[in-house]
Amino acid sequence: MTDVTTRTTSDRLVDLLHEDPVIASAKDAASLDAILASDRRVVFLLFGSVVDVDVIIARCKAAGKIVLVDIDLLDGFATRDVVVTWLATRTQVDGVLSAKTNLIKAAKAAGLLAVHRFFLVDSFSYHQLPRVVGQSRPDAIEILPGCMPRVITWLRDDVQVPLIAGGLVCDKADVMAALGAGAVAVASSNRDVWAM
Template identity: 45%
Template sequence: MGREFWNAVEENPIIAAVKCMDDLEQCCKLEDIRVVFILFGDICSIGDIVKKIKAAGKLAMVHVDLIVGLSPREIAIEYLKNNTDADGIITTKPALIKKAKELSLYTVLRYFLLDSMAYENIFTQQHTVHPDFIEVLPGAMPKVIQKLCSEIKVPVIAGGLIIDKESVMGALSAGATAVSSTNHNVWKL
């Protein structure tokens, strides 16, 4: 697992997830935020977005599924590696995780836990895909997170609906290594 990514999450388990330029500006001013999940942008702007995050001394993780103009194929990962200073990727696509690992990028495999079938998918894929972290959404489900953390070896990030100190503490107490949130107040906890 990527030590720098792990160390940054250990230093501060709150990850800023940014969905617009205002979010980006706000999180870059917060010294304690160490990792930023980029949830917006396009093929023309992603390099500059990453550059701002890196200039603020933070790790930049690009959610490749949400970047306009990037295809959901391995070539998109090569593009990010060759044309930005991104530290890693977030995706729901296992094939993109494999490619990113080959290119020595940090990886987060995102799962939407909509039902028990989605939950079981994590176990099926954990033996073929080896992300640095998995992110589960919604993250405000302490019982589910606790069960998941006890059954898999990959560290868990809880994201989605993390809106206050109670939801942060609930996820972390349940065993999540970190939380990601778009909520500016959560970033300041």
């Protein structure tokens, strides 16, 4: 197994995701408890606040997990670069997720892993994606919803960073379809998917 006890590089993250392509997404304390008791190695933290995110991250790290925080969902934080700096200097976070280009750039500058989240709702958002990825230069991108194998196939040719399929990944067929289309991993808050 890959040693993941310290901050990782994007290459080590990709290696880890090849070993374990299911990312557990924690949307509340109960789901986090289940993740910490599971064999899942990578956690996308989709909840927390200015009051407790440092403690939540510390719990994840104590359980040996790689933890990436969705900055856009943190309660009480503004979506400004200083939040990334605070996380990088005051916690053991491995990286961040965000739909905002400035936060992805700030994460890279702070030496954190950066996963740029994209909500693909129409052809306009799809066609904007390669340009935005070129600006933000993330370690990976997360495509939401993740149950779109055809779109994942198209994107595999349009962007040169690893793809993670997230959102509405509900069962083994969704996981296999996303991985078969070229996603390096899937992110899901569905406990049945974590157990695969």
